[in-house]
Amino acid sequence: MDPRVQAFLTKQHGLFIDGATREAKGSRRIDVFDPATGEVAATVACADASDVDRAVASAKAAFDAGIWSGLPPVERERILLKFADLVEAHGEELAQLETINQGKSINIARMLDVGASLGYMRYYAGLATKITGQTLDVSIPLPPGARYTAFTRREPVGVVAAISPWNFPMMIGLWKVMPALAAGCTVVLKPSEVTPLTSLRLAELAIEAGVPAGAFNLVTGDGATGAALVNHPDVAKVTFTGSTATGKAIARTAADRLLKTSLELGGKNPAIFLKDVALEQAVGGAIMGGFLNSGQVCAAASRLYVAREIFDDFLGALSQAVGGMAIGPGLDPASQVTPVVSALHRDKIIGHIEEARRAGARVVTGGDMPNRPGYYVRPTIIADTTNDMVICRQEVFGPVVTVMPFSDEEEAIRLANDTNMGLTASLWTNDLAKTMNIVPRLKAGTVWVNSHNMIDPNMPFGGYKESGIGRDFGTSALDSYTELKSVCIAT
Ligand code: NDP
Numbered sequence: 001m002d003p004r005v006q007a008f009l010t011k012q013h014g015l016f017i018d019g020a021t022r023e024a025k026g027s028r029r030i031d032v033f034d035p036a037t038g039e040v041a042a043t044v045a046c047a048d049a050s051d052v053d054r055a056v057a058s059a060k061a062a063f064d065a066g067i068w069s070g071l072p073p074v075e076r077e078r079i080l081l082k083f084a085d086l087v088e089a090h091g092e093e094l095a096q097l098e099t100i101n102q103g104k105s106i107n108i109a110r111m112l113d114v115g116a117s118l119g120y121m122r123y124y125a126g127l128a129t130k131i132t133g134q135t136l137d138v139s140i141p142l143p144p145g146a147r148y149t150a151f152t153r154r155e156p157v158g159v160v161a162a163i164s165p166w167n168f169p170m171m172i173g174l175w176k177v178m179p180a181l182a183a184g185c186t187v188v189l190k191p192s193e194v195t196p197l198t199s200l201r202l203a204e205l206a207i208e209a210g211v212p213a214g215a216f217n218l219v220t221g222d223g224a225t226g227a228a229l230v231n232h233p234d235v236a237k238v239t240f241t242g243s244t245a246t247g248k249a250i251a252r253t254a255a256d257r258l259l260k261t262s263l264e265l266g267g268k269n270p271a272i273f274l275k276d277v278a279l280e281q282a283v284g285g286a287i288m289g290g291f292l293n294s295g296q297v298c299a300a301a302s303r304l305y306v307a308r309e310i311f312d313d314f315l316g317a318l319s320q321a322v323g324g325m326a327i328g329p330g331l332d333p334a335s336q337v338t339p340v341v342s343a344l345h346r347d348k349i350i351g352h353i354e355e356a357r358r359a360g361a362r363v364v365t366g367g368d369m370p371n372r373p374g375y376y377v378r379p380t381i382i383a384d385t386t387n388d389m390v391i392c393r394q395e396v397f398g399p400v401v402t403v404m405p406f407s408d409e410e411e412a413i414r415l416a417n418d419t420n421m422g423l424t425a426s427l428w429t430n431d432l433a434k435t436m437n438i439v440p441r442l443k444a445g446t447v448w449v450n451s452h453n454m455i456d457p458n459m460p461f462g463g464y465k466e467s468g469i470g471r472d473f474g475t476s477a478l479d480s481y482t483e484l485k486s487v488c489i490a491t
Contacts (some may be wrong), residue, residue, distance in 0.1 A: 001331075004093045005100065008201060009042045015051055015220065016203035018058040019213025025050045030193050030222065035103030035339035035375045036329035042101075044196045047219035052188075052228040055217040059159040059186040060234045062214025069156050069184030073129040080125035080181060083209035088118050090205060094198055098170055099330040101197045103339040103375065104293050106331055113198070116455075117171045120473075123457035124178035127478050131183065138488070149489045154482040156184035157260060158236030161229045163190045163250075165242040166341050167296040167397075170198035175472050176239045177202075177216065183481035185237070188217045190229050192242075194342055196220040227253070236260065237481065241298070244395075244421070244466050251469070262470035262480055264462055266395040267298050267423030269444065270416035271452055273314065274409070274429035275307035281450070282310070283317045285428055289452030290401040291322070291379055294340050298467075299424040301452050303392055304403045305412050311405040315364065315383060318403070322379045323365040329374065339375040340398055346375040349398035356382050356391035356402075366399070387418050395421070409438060417443045422464025426452040445471070 014021040026048030034041040047055070062068055068076070087094065095109035104113070133152035141148055162176035169191050180187045191199035203218040219225055223246070230238050230253050237260040240250055247265040254261045271289050273282045289301030306314045328335030340346050346369065353367050366380030379399040385392050392402055406412040416425055425444040429435060439447050445463045448454055455461055455473070462471035470480055 002093050002096050004090075005096045008093070008097060008197070009100070011042075013042065013044045013200055013220070015045055015047055015055065016200065016216075016218035017055045018217070019207050022054070024048070026221070030196075030220065032101060032194070032197060033342065034100050035341055036100075036331065038343065038373050038375065042197060044193075044200070044220040046193070047221040047225045049228040051219055051221075052225060052232060055188045055219050056159055056229070056232045056234050058214040058217050059188050062212060063156070063158050063186040067212045068181070068186055068215040073131065076182065076184065077125050077128040079210040080128060080178065081122060083206050083211065084118055084121035084125060086205040086209050087114065087121060087202070090201070091115075094170060094201060096331070097201060098198050101195045102166065102169060102330075103341055104330050105333070105335055105338050107333055108293055109330070113168060113171045117174050120171070120174055120457045121178055124182040124478070127179070127475065128182040131478065131482070136486070147491045149491045151487050153485045153487060154183075154479065155485055157481055157483055158185060159234055160185045160187045160481060161190065161232070161235045161238045162187055163226050163229065163238065163240045163242065164192065164199070166192035166195040167293060167298070169195040170202060172241050173199050173202065175241075179478045180239070180481050181211065181215065183478055185481050186215045188219060188229060188235070190219050190221065190226050193220070193222045230254070230259075233257070238262075240264070247468065260480070262462075262472070262477075263468040264298065264470075264472055265423075265466060265468040266397070266421060267300070267463065267467055268303060268393065268395055268419045268421045269299060269301050269424045269426075270303045270305055270419075271301035271426040272412045272416055272428065272438070273304065273306045273310065274427070274431065274434060275309040276431055277310070277428045279310065279313055279317055282306075282314055282428055283321050285426070285450070285452055286318055286401065287321060289426060291325070291337065291399050292453055294338055294377070295399040295401075296340060296397050297453060299446070299453055299455070300397075301426060302396060302401055303416075304401055305406050305415050306403060308405040308407055315381070315403055319365045319381055322381055325379050327370055327376055327378065337376075337379050337399055340377055341375070343375050345397070346377055349377050349396055349400060352391060352394070352396045352398070353380055353382070353400060356385065356389060359389045359391070361385045361389060361391060361402070364403075387415055393419065409434065413438060413441050417441075420465055421467045423462075423467035424448070424452075
């Protein structure tokens with residue numbers, strides 16, 4: 001282990017308010033576990049409502065003083081690029097910390113949590129200098145014959161509450177913090193109580209990069225801390241990634257004061273394999289789509305629909321490949337299936353599998369916990385399901401996929417869309433005409449063809465139906481951190 005990681009784990013972590021570490025008023029500490037061993041790896045503070053109040057007050061004061069939004073955009077860009085450089089310089093340390101806290105493979109932590117995050121950081125740093133309005137011609141001047149010059153401005157919304165989940169804590173935290181800061185907002189980040197460590201390190205690096213005190217605050221805590229943040233009257237926008245249930249609770253709170261929200265919620269995402277797809281490609285795609293980060297991916301392909309003509313071959317080959325995946329701790333680069341995030345979550349996943357068995361589904365491979373310490377679930381394939389079973393309707397968020405045959409494309413589309421969620425979908429075929437016919441009919445915010453889980457800062461990401469409101473990424477995400485002001489000047 002990197003000695004910097006060891007030192008960070010043993011630190012007495014506080015909250016990050018007004019540019020420095022502060023002791024929490026709330027005296028409760030939260031144990032943070034290493035999912036590979038089940039042992040406590042660190043402890044963090046649990047912020048109470050008064051701590052949240054201090055963090056929001058700091059963000060509001062920084063916003064009102066214009067110490068961040070008032071900087072020349074190129075200066076904001078420079079500081080955010082420096083922030084990215086520091087994350088890169090500390091990449092190995094951050095990757096190990098993420099693996100120890102979340103359980104994921106160190107390969108994924110290096111490639112996605114750090115590697116891909118750098119791309120997001122630089123993308124949004126660059127957009128700080130490209131925030132523009134429009135000039136507008138006025139059609140109906142009053143009184144007739146008067147002259148006006150009109151234009152729009154994009155202005156930062158104010159204090160942003162960013163609430164992040166535990167599957168990609170650092171990366172998803174940055175998906176929120178970076179566009180907010182690029183737009184000139186100030187931020188209070190609340191990571192999941194289960195995985196707060198990399199976010200704490202990020203806050204230190206942001207200040208080191210030159211983000212002014214108050215522009216980036218962080219409170220660690222539990223659901224009550226998150227609720228206090230959402231309820232705070234000085235928060236102008238909430239950006240949230242997590243469960244549909246919590247997303248709905250936030251939306252209800254937000255409705256009372258018409259608070260702006262972006263909600264990226266769960267998925268029950270289908271992957272459709274047409275009969276022309278090569279077996280090897282299909283199996284590789286299903287593993288990448290369904291088992292990345294032990295299935296703890298909101299975009300994961302958890303429902304596989306396979307053309308009846310290739311179903312038996314597909315199920316046989318997939319079961320063999322999945323049954324042979326190496327189970328082990330994330331710090332071992334050879335591990336292909338790593339522990340899930342917590343004992344609670346492991347038990348929830350096992351509960352889903354048991355429920356599927358009781359409903360008459362067949363566990364083809366996996367379905368239990370290996371006999372070892374830590375929070376492991378054997379990668380699991382479930383067949384003989386029907387779309388009305390709970391296992392096909394609720395997000396499991398673990399290394400579990402269901403596999404069902406379909407007779408024709410109409411049936412595949414109907415099965416794929418038969419869900420109250422709509423985050424992602426994938427289609428596996430080399431038939432161009434079928435691709436162009438099926439893609440528009442899939443009710444999902446992202447549709448991949450011959451790939452799954454491919455995301456990019458330039459590609460909007462978010463959900464249809466109960467998978468959320470709004471989109472992360474792209475220039476439109478930046479817009480969601482701004483107010484659009486029309487200015488009309490009589491000339
Ligand atoms: P939650 O939705 O409860 O957690 C997401 C974030 O919201 C965490 O930071 C959490 O804090 C915070 N939070 C919890 N309650 C509130 C509240 N009332 N107001 C504001 N913030 C709150 O997800 P869970 O951790 O309970 O996971 C449950 C399920 O959600 C998973 O099994 C999975 O299906 C789904 N999920 C989806 C994710 C996605 O990427 N879309 C990511 C994670 C989970 P804290 O953790 O401290 O309670």
